[in-house]
Amino acid sequence: MRDVRVVLLICLFGFVLPAIASDRPDGYRTHEYDAPVPDEAPGAITVSDETTYALWRTGRVVIIDVMPDIKKPKGLPKNAKWKGRTRISIPGALWWPDVGFGELSSALETKFKADLDRVTGNNKKAPLLFLCRMSCWMSWNASKRAASYGYETVFWYPSGSTGWEFWDYPTQRLKRDNKP
Secondary structure (H helix, E strand, O other), X not given: OHXXXXXXXXXXXXXXXXXXXXXXXXXXXXXXXXXXXXXXXXXXXXXXXXXXXXXXXXXXXXXXXXXXXXXXXXXXXXXXXXXXXXXXXXXXXXEOOOOOOOOOOHHHXXXXXXXXXXXXXXXXXXXXXXXXXOOEHHHHHHHHXXXXXOOOOEEEEOOHHHHHHHOOXXXXXXXXXXXX
């Protein structure tokens, strides 16, 4: 727990991206997900590449990649194989591809809450970090949503996998499932 506190102090006093007022929706972004994002997400701590790397190295942050998957096209022949998207991201991250949309079905929202409770052990203080890729509103939506559920230590990594890979940090191929 001490490592997490040290990283939090680093985040708050040196490596957090500046919080500049930006144009953002009152609710969740529901369209044009691939567009410039604001500098902050409500209820979340915006973190840089270096801070994200430091948080990952502690091994004590639940990292959730919300990059959407590609759905199987309608009309695809029955004998055609469909694999969807391959996702390369931060090692150990969970890939929850649909929770970053602006509108979630009640079933998906219930599942998102339950999955967060499961991976945090029902601890609302457990650190969570959300990412997608650079200029992707999905991680902004997911961060804001997790904070609205009462999670107190929510990190938002707006550079996402784009920033992570730019610095040549380690990567891992993620699987499409919600199981840690």
